[in-house]
Amino acid sequence: MKHSAGSVTPLQPLRLPKIGPLGIIVWVVIPLVLIAIGIYAFAQQRLHGDVVTNMRSVGDGGAAWGLYIMFDIFFVGLAATGIAVSTGAHLFRIRDLRPLARIAEFLAVLSLILAGMCVMADQGRPMAALWKLPQFARVMSPFFGSFTLIVGVGVAASLVMLYLGGRGDAAWCARAGGPFSWVYRIWASGYRGTDRELLRHRRARFWLSLTFFPFIVIAYSTLGFVFGTQGGRPGWFGALRAPSMLIVAGISGVGLLLAIAGVLHRYLGAHNAIPVRVFQRLGNVLLILISVFLYLLAVETLTERYAGQTAALRVADAVTFGVYAPAFWTMLALLFVSMGILFVQFLARKALIGWTVIAGLLVNGAAILRRFLVVVPAQTHGHHLDYPAGFYVPGWIEVAVLLGIISIGVLAFVAFMRCFPIVPLHAYYGRMRNVLEPETQGRILLRRVLTTGSMVGGLALGAVGLALSARFGTEPFLDPIVPFSPVIFIAGIVMTIYSAAVYVIVPPG
C-alpha cells in the first residue's frame, strides 16, 4: 500500500505513544483500582440488595431510578452522536468529519456497552434480566426500543462501520507486525487496497449510513419515550421529552468529540489530520445545538408555568427554585459559559483548541446535570396524590459502580488508541494509489447475490421476529408467540446490517 504522490511524511499512524510511569498511573492503574472498587460495590449491592444504594420507592419520598439510568441515557446519547458523526461524514460527504469518524465509531460501540452495563447494574435481578429480556421483550414497552434497537442493533451497526472503516489501517498494522498482528490480519483479511475495493467500501458505508441515520433518531427517541409517554408522571409527560433528549445527546456527544479531538491535536500531534477548521465547524454545530436546547427548555418551562397544573408545577418549582435548583442553575451556567466561548470564536472566525476543549467538557457537565433533572425530580415530586416530596443524591455504591463502569471505558479507549490508528491513515495521506483489480463477472454476480440474499434474508427474519414478538392484531398484553422472538428480530436486523460487510469482504477472485 502506497500513499499518494507528493506526500513526504513517512507513513506513521496516529496512535497513543508509549506512556511513561505517570501516564501508566493515570490511564491504567487508577482505572484498574476504580474498576476493583466498582466490582466490590456491585458485589455489596447484589449481596445486600438495592437497599445499599440511595434509590428508594417512589411515593416514599425516593427515586426508584437514579444514577444508573441517568448514565444509561448519557452513554446512549454519546453513542447516538458517535453514530451520527460517522454516518454524517459518509452520507453528506463532510470531509472535515472524516478524521473523527473512527473516534466516533469506537465511542459509539464503547458507549453502548457501558450503557448496557449501567442498565444491568440498575436491575433488581440482573441475571434474570439477561435471560428474560431476550425471551419475552415486549414491543409495547418503550424499553423494547432501547433493548433491541439501541443496545443490540446500535452495537452491531457501529461495529460494522468501525470494521469497514478500519480495514485499510488494519492491513497496515498487520504488515507492521507486533503481538496483535493476527487480529489485524483477521480484520483486514482479503483487503488489497485497490481502487475498486475503496469504492466498494465507500458504497457500503454510504448505504449503511443512509439507513442508519434515521435509525439513530428513531432509536434515541424511544429512550425519550421511556419518560415522555408516562401520562401518570408529571414532569416526564410531554411531547418535547424525546426531541430535547436528542438535542442534549448531540450536545454531549459533539462536546466529547471536540474534547478528545483537542487532546489528539495538542498532545499527539494530529495537526495535519484534524485541522483547526474541524474545531471551528464542530464548535458552530455545538453552538446551534445549545441554542436549540435552550429554546426547547424555555418552551417546556413556559408551557408548564402557564398551564399551572399542580403536580407538574410542583416538579418545576423543585427544579427551578427548590431542592434541585443548584443543579438547574449550574447546568444553565455551564451552557451559557460554553455558548459564550463558542460565540466569541464564531465571531472571530477562529478556534482556540484549548477553549474549545473546555467548552466541550463544560457541556458534558451540563448534559449530566440535565439527565439528573430529567430522571429524578419527577419521581420525588411528581405525584398526583399527596405523597411526601423527597430528594435523591447518589450513594457511594452507585458512584463507585459508575466510576468502575466509566473506568472500563477509559481503559478500553486507551488500549484502542495504543493498538490502532485512532485517526484513519487516509486522513493524513489522502487517497491510495490506483491499483487495478481484475474481477470476473462471476465474482461480481456472487457478491451481488450474497449481499442481496443476506439483506433480504435479514429483513425477512426481522419482520418475522417483530411479528412474533408484537402479536399484531391480538391482545397487546401477551407473550411473544415464540419465546426468544425478540432475538429473532434483532438477529434479522443485525444480518441486514452485516450485508454491508458481506458486500465488502467477498474477494474479487
Place this chain on the structure above:
Amino acid sequence: MSKNKRSTRRGMMAAFMSRIVDRVTRRTSKALAQPSDSEELLSVERKWGMAIDLDLCNGCGACVVSCRSENNVPTSGPEEENKGTTMEWMSLLPHHKEGSGDGELPVELLPMPCFHCENPPCVKVCPVNATYVNEEGLVAQIWDRCIGCRYCTVACPYDRRVFNWKHTDWPETYRNFLNPDVALRPEGVVEKCTFCHHRLRKLKETAALEERPMHDGELETMTACAEACPAVAIVFGDLNDPDSRVSRMTRSPRASRLHEHLGTKPKVSYLAKDRKSR
C-alpha cells in the same frame, strides 16, 4: 428361556401401555366433557372492583395490617420508614381536602390498594410481561419473571407498587404464621396488591364444588382488607353485576375515582364523606 423372557417383557409393556392409554382417555374425556352448570355460572364475564366509603372509614388501619399478614408482606418499622423502604400493598394515604367544612379535619385517610386499572400504565411499560391483565381484568404480577427494572413503579400514577429493596429474613417464629397460599417474593422484584387473588380462587373452587354461583354476599368481604374492616367501609365485588353492592356503591352520586382524567380507569371508587349524615 429367551422366549419366556420375551413374553414377560411383552406383558410388562402391554400393561404399561394400557395404563397410559387409560390415563390419556380419562383426561381427554374429562377435557371434552360438556361444562357443568357451575362451570358455566363461573365463566360469566366478571369485572372485579372495589368501593371504599370514606364516610364509614375511621382510619383504624386494620385493612393495612390484615393485608400485610394475609399476603406475607414484610413488616416495616421506623427503620424502614426512615430509609424509605416500607413495604405495603395497602396503605393509608393522608389526603388534604379542599374546602373542608366546620369541625372537619382538613386531612382524610385514603385506604389505597392497587386500583387494578382497566388501562394500566404499569402493564403497558413492563418490558417482559411480568405484569399483565388477566382474563378477569385483574392486574396480576408474575414474581418469578420480574427483572426488577422498576419501570412499572415509576409509571403507576398512584404509586401503588413496591420494590423489594432487600432480602426479607423472616424470624423463625413468624415463619409458622406465613400464609401458605401466597408465595414469598424474592429480593429485587416489584410487588403489589392482587385483590387477594388466592382467596378469589378458593371461593370459585368452593362454588364449583357446590355447583352454585358465587354470591355477592361472600364476595363483598372476600379480600383480607374488606374482611378486616370493622366499619365495613371496603366492599369488593363484580362491577359487571348491576345488583352487586359494589356496583350500587360505584353508581352513588358520592362515588368518584382518583384522577380519572389520566384515562387509567381505576376499578376502585371512593365514596366521599356524606356531609348531611354528620
